[in-house]
Amino acid sequence: MAGQWTLLLAAFLLPGFLLSEAAKILTVSSSLGGSHYLLLDQVSEILQDHGHNVTMFLHIEEFLIPEFKNKNISYKVISWLPSDNHRKEFKKLFDFFDRSFRKGRGGSENILRIMEQLGIQCSDLLKRGDIMDSLKNENFDLIFIEAFDFCSFLVAEKLGKPFVAIIPTQFSTLDLGLPSPVSYVPVFRSFLTDHMDFWGRLKNLLRFFGFSMKQRQIQSIFDNTIKEHFPEGSRPVLSHLLKKAELWFVNSDFALEFARPLLPNTVYVGGLMVRPVKPVPQEFEDFIAKFGDSGFVLVALGSVVSIYQSQEVLMEMNSAFAHLSQGVIWKCNPSHWSKDAKLAANVKIRDWLPQNDLLAHPRIRLFVTHGGLNSIMEAIQHGVPMVGIHVLQEQAENLIRVEAKKFGVSLQLKQIKAETLALKMKEVIEDKRYKSAAVAASIIRCSHPLTPAQRLVGWIDHILQTEGATHLKAHGLQQPWHEQYFLDVFLFLLVVTLDTLWLCGKLLGMVARWLCGARKLKKA
Incomplete structure (x- = not known):
């Protein structure tokens, strides 16, 4: 059996080893920073370690990616910033966006405002002849983009190079032209699972039409940018660019995701962020030891929530942690903590935590997370049950799956x-079924014959070796929507049927008139 796996691994990765020289790869990070940046950073490191020459094109905003200044990176970075006015406007909008979600007033209008600002920033970027010419002169072999920011597709199109894309969130946030039977594939923001009753299927169908219109509305925001920077006659259509990607990588895994139809150029690589486990620093070991077999709870709510946590939320969470018999290690910037507030005796706060190493610790009992996909995949890797506290809609979608798979709850x-x-945390800690489900998910995640990094590198090398992925793309991606849904065929059959019925009616009428004429002649 071991020999079979060795042959499989060799067959999969051999094209990469056959490349005569390292490829020049440009990775384009999203303007939204945070986990988006961390994912592209990991991708860049993996490809660089594999022997390729990697350059990251990065929009640096320190309030979004504070991790950047402290990182040691092995790849090259080309950075850029929009004008000061646009940066201030974006920061103001981002602050408003976050406050709205914390108060439960988040919605599509806020997403549209963010996308409008990204469209303005994209126009700023494409005007920068110095940057665009510099990227063109590098003559990259392949571009690796993060799909959340549509400007990345326009950059790839401007450079005229083949590109692959990675989805940092759930599949359902983008229309890639994949077969998506709405009877069991939940549409984004439907908050449904793959087990739908009649009313669930009705809701999902209606949500599908709403989602399609919203996608067109969001993509149309970039129409002015496209008109401004692409000559008439060769202007791309954003929805077509999505289907132009050679490969789609998905930052998820079927340990979390519902099973659904895929095309050959769609590859799951969930777990890329999971690194080899290192010993936990001594200060954390000493703290964990105080609570013996009760263990500890890890709390990390992501970069955005950590930046914008209100005092009210901090106090409520602190009070909840005080009800636990476990220790609590909480990623929370001490500068956000009021001097008048008293930290619970069983709580330790730090502005940075070795999250992956703590999740692998044998005495961890629970992970309290914001529901970001990277964090969920790390928890699944180590079989840790979760309580999710979501802010954004994509996080709510992730946690719907966590609840459906029964290894966590959310609020x-x-x-x-x-x-x-406190009740939610105690429920998950004390009910062993959550832990059992988390361990089962871990077995699914860890039992793949290839690691996420091996799948990523293997498929990238395959694309480079075969000069594209035409053989992996379904012809349906090039068909107009009326052909994909057989509307022309149905119309033809309808016309033939109606014509046949009309002709039959005419013939019956002629026969009836002939019979009536024959009777009259007999009577005469």
Whole structure:
């Protein structure tokens, strides 16, 4: 059996080893920073370690990616910033966006405002002849983009190079032209699972039409940018660019995701962020030891929530943690903590935590997370049950899957009350079924014959070796929508049927008139 796996691994990775020289790869990070940047950073490191020459094109905003200044990176970075006015406007909008979600007033209008600002920033970037010419002169072999920011597709199109894309969130946030039977594939923001009753299927169908219109509305925001920077006659259509990607990588895994139809150029690589486990620093070991077999709870709510946590939320969470018999290690910037507030005796706060190493610790009992996909995949890797506190809609979608797979529960940030949160945490810690489900998910995640990094590198090398992925793309991606849904065929069959019925009616009428004429002649 071991020999079979060795042959499989060799067959999969051999094209990469056959490349005569390292490829020049440009990775384009999203303007939204945070986990988006961390994912592209990991991709860049993996490809660089594999022997390729990697350059990251990065929009640096320190309030979004504070991790950048402290990182040691092995690849090259080309950075850029929009004008000061646009940066201030974006920061103001981002602050408003976050406050709205914390108060439960998030919605499509806020997403549209963010996208409008990204469209303005994209126009700023494409005007920068110095940057665009510099990227063109590098003559990259392949571009690796993060799909959340549509400007990345326009940059790839401007450079005229083949590109692959990675989805940092759930599949359902983008229309890639994949077969998506709405009877069991939940549409984004439907908050459904793959087990739908009649009313669930009705809701999902209606949500599908709404989602399609919203996608067109969001993509149309970039129309002015496209008109401004691409000559008439060769202007790309954003929805077509999505289907132009050679490969789609998905930052998820079927340990979390519902099973659904895929095309050959769609590859799951969930777990890329999971690194080899290192010993936990001594200060954390000493703290964990105080609570013996009770163990500890890890709390990390992501970069955005950590930056914008209100005092009210902090106090409610602190009170909830005080009800636990476990120790609590909490990623929370001490500068956000009021001097008048008293930290619970069983709580330790730090502005940075070795999250992956703590999740692998044998005495961890629970992970309290914001529901970001990277964090969920790390928890699944180590079989840790979760309580999710979501802010954004994509996080809510992730946590729907966590609840459906029964290795965690969730609640909204606006619902945070000490008593509610304490009850949720105790429920997951004390009910062993959550732990069992988390371990089962870990077995699924860890039993793949290839690691996420091996799948990523293997498929990238395959694309480079075969000069594209035409052989992996379904012809349906090039068909107009009326052909994909057989509307022309149905119309033809309808016309033939109606014509046949009309002709039959005419013939019956002629026969009836002939019979009536024959009777009259007999009577005469």
